[in-house]
Amino acid sequence: MTPTELDEKLLSDVRNALEHEDSTRVNELLDEYEPADVAEMLSELDLDEQAEMLDDLPAEDAADVMEFLDRDEKVELAASLPLKLLAEVLDEMEPDEAADILLDLDKKQAVLALERMHPDLAELVRPLLVHDDDTAGGRMTSRFPVLRDWMTASQAIAYLRSLRPTSEDHYYLYVINRGRHLIGVVSLRDLIIALPRDTIGSLMDPDVIRVTTGTDQETCAQLISKYGLLALPVVDSDNHLVGVITHDDLVSIIEEEATKDLYGLANLSPDSDLGVFSPFKMMIQKRLPWLVINLFTAFLASSVVSAFEGTIAKVAALAAFQSIVAGMGGNAGTQTLTIIVRGLALGEMEFRDVWQVLLREFGLGVVHGLVTGLIVAGIAWLWKGIPILGLITGIAIVGNLVMAGLAGTLVPVMLKRLKLDPALASAVITTTVTDCCGFLFFLGLATLFLPYLQ
Amino acid sequence: MTPTELDEKLLSDVRNALEHEDSTRVNELLDEYEPADVAEMLSELDLDEQAEMLDDLPAEDAADVMEFLDRDEKVELAASLPLKLLAEVLDEMEPDEAADILLDLDKKQAVLALERMHPDLAELVRPLLVHDDDTAGGRMTSRFPVLRDWMTASQAIAYLRSLRPTSEDHYYLYVINRGRHLIGVVSLRDLIIALPRDTIGSLMDPDVIRVTTGTDQETCAQLISKYGLLALPVVDSDNHLVGVITHDDLVSIIEEEATKDLYGLANLSPDSDLGVFSPFKMMIQKRLPWLVINLFTAFLASSVVSAFEGTIAKVAALAAFQSIVAGMGGNAGTQTLTIIVRGLALGEMEFRDVWQVLLREFGLGVVHGLVTGLIVAGIAWLWKGIPILGLITGIAIVGNLVMAGLAGTLVPVMLKRLKLDPALASAVITTTVTDCCGFLFFLGLATLFLPYLQ
Numbered sequence: 001m002t003p004t005e006l007d008e009k010l011l012s013d014v015r016n017a018l019e020h021e022d023s024t025r026v027n028e029l030l031d032e033y034e035p036a037d038v039a040e041m042l043s044e045l046d047l048d049e050q051a052e053m054l055d056d057l058p059a060e061d062a063a064d065v066m067e068f069l070d071r072d073e074k075v076e077l078a079a080s081l082p083l084k085l086l087a088e089v090l091d092e093m094e095p096d097e098a099a100d101i102l103l104d105l106d107k108k109q110a111v112l113a114l115e116r117m118h119p120d121l122a123e124l125v126r127p128l129l130v131h132d133d134d135t136a137g138g139r140m141t142s143r144f145p146v147l148r149d150w151m152t153a154s155q156a157i158a159y160l161r162s163l164r165p166t167s168e169d170h171y172y173l174y175v176i177n178r179g180r181h182l183i184g185v186v187s188l189r190d191l192i193i194a195l196p197r198d199t200i201g202s203l204m205d206p207d208v209i210r211v212t213t214g215t216d217q218e219t220c221a222q223l224i225s226k227y228g229l230l231a232l233p234v235v236d237s238d239n240h241l242v243g244v245i246t247h248d249d250l251v252s253i254i255e256e257e258a259t260k261d262l263y264g265l266a267n268l269s270p271d272s273d274l275g276v277f278s279p280f281k282m283m284i285q286k287r288l289p290w291l292v293i294n295l296f297t298a299f300l301a302s303s304v305v306s307a308f309e310g311t312i313a314k315v316a317a318l319a320a321f322q323s324i325v326a327g328m329g330g331n332a333g334t335q336t337l338t339i340i341v342r343g344l345a346l347g348e349m350e351f352r353d354v355w356q357v358l359l360r361e362f363g364l365g366v367v368h369g370l371v372t373g374l375i376v377a378g379i380a381w382l383w384k385g386i387p388i389l390g391l392i393t394g395i396a397i398v399g400n401l402v403m404a405g406l407a408g409t410l411v412p413v414m415l416k417r418l419k420l421d422p423a424l425a426s427a428v429i430t431t432t433v434t435d436c437c438g439f440l441f442f443l444g445l446a447t448l449f450l451p452y453l454q
Numbered sequence: 455m456t457p458t459e460l461d462e463k464l465l466s467d468v469r470n471a472l473e474h475e476d477s478t479r480v481n482e483l484l485d486e487y488e489p490a491d492v493a494e495m496l497s498e499l500d501l502d503e504q505a506e507m508l509d510d511l512p513a514e515d516a517a518d519v520m521e522f523l524d525r526d527e528k529v530e531l532a533a534s535l536p537l538k539l540l541a542e543v544l545d546e547m548e549p550d551e552a553a554d555i556l557l558d559l560d561k562k563q564a565v566l567a568l569e570r571m572h573p574d575l576a577e578l579v580r581p582l583l584v585h586d587d588d589t590a591g592g593r594m595t596s597r598f599p600v601l602r603d604w605m606t607a608s609q610a611i612a613y614l615r616s617l618r619p620t621s622e623d624h625y626y627l628y629v630i631n632r633g634r635h636l637i638g639v640v641s642l643r644d645l646i647i648a649l650p651r652d653t654i655g656s657l658m659d660p661d662v663i664r665v666t667t668g669t670d671q672e673t674c675a676q677l678i679s680k681y682g683l684l685a686l687p688v689v690d691s692d693n694h695l696v697g698v699i700t701h702d703d704l705v706s707i708i709e710e711e712a713t714k715d716l717y718g719l720a721n722l723s724p725d726s727d728l729g730v731f732s733p734f735k736m737m738i739q740k741r742l743p744w745l746v747i748n749l750f751t752a753f754l755a756s757s758v759v760s761a762f763e764g765t766i767a768k769v770a771a772l773a774a775f776q777s778i779v780a781g782m783g784g785n786a787g788t789q790t791l792t793i794i795v796r797g798l799a800l801g802e803m804e805f806r807d808v809w810q811v812l813l814r815e816f817g818l819g820v821v822h823g824l825v826t827g828l829i830v831a832g833i834a835w836l837w838k839g840i841p842i843l844g845l846i847t848g849i850a851i852v853g854n855l856v857m858a859g860l861a862g863t864l865v866p867v868m869l870k871r872l873k874l875d876p877a878l879a880s881a882v883i884t885t886t887v888t889d890c891c892g893f894l895f896f897l898g899l900a901t902l903f904l905p906y907l908q
Contacts, residue, residue, distance in 0.1 A: 262715060298777065305774040313770035349730045
């Protein structure tokens with residue numbers, strides 16, 4: 001059973017029930033599906049059908065389903081809901097989810113919705129609104145169970161039983177002292193196998209890996225992956241426990257960080273909200289500026305070629321080979337760049353490793369340059385019947401592949417050192433280097449050996 | 455406290471203790487550190503120091519530390535261990551980890567190590583050796599607790615207490631019937647808040663999202679992310695529960711799939727084991743073939759230019775502008791390609807969406823082409839003082855950006871349809887299309903308007 005197979009029939013049944021305003025039937029139909037599947041189906045409906053359907057569901061279910069929508073869809077739908085329904089649904093959401101939606105809504109609507117929410121729940125959401133989206137503070141939830149070190153295991157279990165079930169399960173339970181400082185962690189498993197009278201203080205692990213509200217989500221992703229964590233506690237500057245990043249957010253953080261690297265390297269704004277179905281206007285905003293930047297760097301490379309117009313006018317065949325030299329450099333540079341950027345993102349590479357990596361990439365540039373340079377030289381010679389053309393193409397490729405290795409390593413490392421996103425601008429810069437060097441090496445050599453080329 | 459700060463002092467202390475063969479001191483030093491941090495430090499040591507250190511640690515700790523090493527390091531170290539120590543460490547590992555190492559070892563050594571292992575544990579590892587690395591079967595562990603539907607909650611808890619603690623916590627407990635068929639799932643949280651006499655049958659959720667041993671790990675990653683899962687049960691073709699993919703593997707699956715997409719798009723073999731510190735030989739194996747393939751496609755593009763040598767010989771300035779047209783197409787194509795590949799990988803885009811996406815990308819190509827084309831036209835005119843040069847560059851860019859959108863969409867979708875990896879070859883193909891079309895449009899128009907260019 002894959003959700004895609006189900007879609008069509010369910011969709012038409014639900015549409016039918018919505019048309020007949022048969023909310024019992026809507027509930028019946030959706031009852032047996034996972035919220036994630038209902039969300040997938042919901043996104044196929046029109047906006048007014050979506051609003052109607054959410055209205056038909058119990059607010060709790062509506063909140064569950066909405067949490068699984070894509071960010072754009074979520075906000076578009078929230079914006080179209082009547083204020084009363086919106087507040088009801090937000091009340092049922094995890095505070096971090098509710099905060100994300102409120103932050104994306106038009107300010108006036110957000111303020112009104114927050115006013116309509118249950119005061120206790122609005123109180124949980126409000127502090128989350130001040131943090132940057134991609135920091136630990138922006139990803140944490142403010143509703144989570146806490147234990148005290150003086151509790152016994154059976155008291156802790158009784159406390160967990162007394163909690164209203166939420167859509168997020170907490171498998172790590174954090175322990176705080178009277179001052180709400182984070183002092184330990186107990187896993188649900190520790191708790192279950194403990195003796196009833198064991199105290200939390202004796203069960204807990206006092207070495208808790210923690211982040212502060214301002215910690216970048218990339219660092220969070222590295223910690224999660226390195227230590228195999230299921231949740232990450234967030235403290236303020238005084239070590240007060242203020243939030244928890246739960247496992248479903250951990251997965252999306254890891255996916256988002258990967259998407260951002262991918263986008264940055266492809267000359268796209270590294271915004272993980274950008275997807276196949278993003279609004280047309282957003283697509284242009286996130287793509288066109290990078291095309292324009294590339295355009296200007298392309299002119300830079302083109303001015304190098306232009307400087308050698310005299311040579312090209314004499315041997316027009318050079319125009320056919322210049323792109324090969326520049327292109328090979330671009331490809332090799334992208335390879336190096338991608339490996340370095342991923343290594344930096346996953347925390348495999350540190351600044352101190354740069355000399356070692358640079359030396360390796362230099363060596364790789366030489367090896368790759370010699371192999372591809374020889375092939376090109378051979379083909380150029382055979383094709384155009386000018387041996388010296390083969391020679392200079394080959395030499396230019398070796399030189400350019402070495403430059404590609406060096407630029408592909410140094411550019412992202414330096415951007416990282418400057419606290420900039422290494423994925424962001426390094427592709428443009430590296431390609432500019434390989435384009436300019438490629439043209440310069442090749443056309444420069446050609447000018448030098450011009451008498452032998454004609 | 456970040457691990458990087460600790461490193462240096464710890465490292466020299468440990469080196470010192472190893473030199474003095476003071477294994478008590480080694481244990482003392484490492485006792486307070488997380489296995490992940492010890493692993494990070496271990497990878498800074500020489501191979502013989504590493505082996506010595508593992509020998510000093512209790513086998514259980516040695517196994518924990520080894521699990522956190524990178525794959526290359528893990529295998530290199532395992533290969534260097536004496537057989538007795540290797541078998542001891544493998545005994546203490548999770549079966550899936552042990553299987554991964556055995557599969558990477560030289561066959562003879564693997565067979566000998568398996569023979570030396572505890573027979574019960576070897577029995578758990580053996581069935582894992584037959585599955586492909588990147589399928590559910592290759593990622594699952596074969597050691598996991600199972601519940602029966604007739605158990606009560608308190609019996610289940612007593613059973614969990616009786617288990618030897620392992621390095622992996624199981625937060626989802628799967629329920630099987632007498633035939634070992636998977637019939638339900640209970641979360642540890644359900645169990646802890648249940649009444650002692652509740653039966654597992656009444657507590658369990660019978661709708662379990664499951665995969666079979668042959669399921670591709672990309673599909674597993676999509677399910678995990680879609681449903682927010684902590685573990686994924688693996689069944690054989692008869693629905694017998696044969697393994698569980700636990701949460702630490704889930705995180706690495708998601709990271710690996712992202713790395714593979716990133717590498718594929720950068721003309722690298724999509725092998726997530728490739729990293730900054732991969733052996734030099736592996737680097738060449740995974741990179742050089744793609745450079746050579748690109749080389750041949752570059753000759754294809756170059757032959758297009760070559761066909762217009764006559765035109766270029768008359769107006770050498772064309773050689774400077776041809777790269778801009780081709781390059782802009784390459785950039786725009788990479789943008790489209792990256793968004794589509796990521797959309798396919800995350801399961802956001804289905805085959806049925808292709809027409810809609812194609813239409814959008816066509817529109818984006820026109821918009822982006824008009825904007826960048828106008829800028830280029832203006833600059834070309836001002837720079838070279840030939841208005842018609844600006845015009846044909848602009849038109850060629852519009853045409854090439856439309857081609858970029860179409861190729862960037864169709865190529866990955868068709869590869870996916872052919873059950874090939876859309877990230878793998880689409881960058882080469884798309885760039886070849888944009889290079890060839892760019893040169894053809896631009897130089898073709900230039901030849902047509904040649905009288906006005908001179």
